[in-house]
Amino acid sequence: MLVIHCPYCGPRPEPEFAHGGQAHIARPHDPANTTDEELLQFLYLRENPRGLFRERWRHARGCGRFFNAIRDTNTDFFVTTYKVGERPALPGGAQ
């Protein structure tokens, strides 16, 4: 069973977690004056990389908190998990 490190509770089994899609998607500050293209990007378009990916996860059956994770979509390996508001560099130093 996959063990995921919750930034609040520590290592916990995968059935306690819920996946929340791509992380670090900022809501437009002024939605009324946002172009259709920008709204389309914000609402619907998501990355789907093969390799390292920043994702939102929620410890739904534990502390209930959202957090972010860097996961390798090839291998399902979690490089790291971190609290909302943080942004650790990817392995190799890329942001």
Next chain:
Amino acid sequence: MSNLTRRSPRIEAQSWLEPLPAKTRLSFRGGPDAIAAASHGFGVNLSTDACRAASANDRAALWLGPDEYLLLAPESDAAAVRTTLAEALGEIPHSIVDISHRHAAFVVKGPQAEWLLGGGCPLDLDLAAFPVGMCTRTVYMKSEIYLWRTAADAFHIETWRSFTPYVVDHLIDAARECGG
């Protein structure tokens, strides 16, 4: 309305299973200031360490999240607990929701307790990984449970009341395997 009686899930006691009486349960949420004030008002020092429970004088506070606790007290203390908490918290932003009737509670105990729970709970329940005093929300089979280790061989479990037969039946099933 007087002929309406509150139905509670019936849990048959077993050598390893002890149903617990009705309790006052409060879901408490708040920041550091509110946590300190609630500790004072409730009479139990709310743990700020992750997944740790604290108890004193028949009352207990279970850490569920960085700003979320489950407060347990005897059923007869309901009014007193709410009054003292309201006095201690005053204007500090917080949330208290009475969820007394949402849960049913029981204790799984004895030398097989760890093994019985291991049948449906994916956590590492070894004493080194899940020491006495540790508490958490987790899953048992497909049901959410609150798990609190009160002794090396005893676990206090809270389930949503409609899920209680599901959890208890799975435990009984596991107990059959070890002759319970």
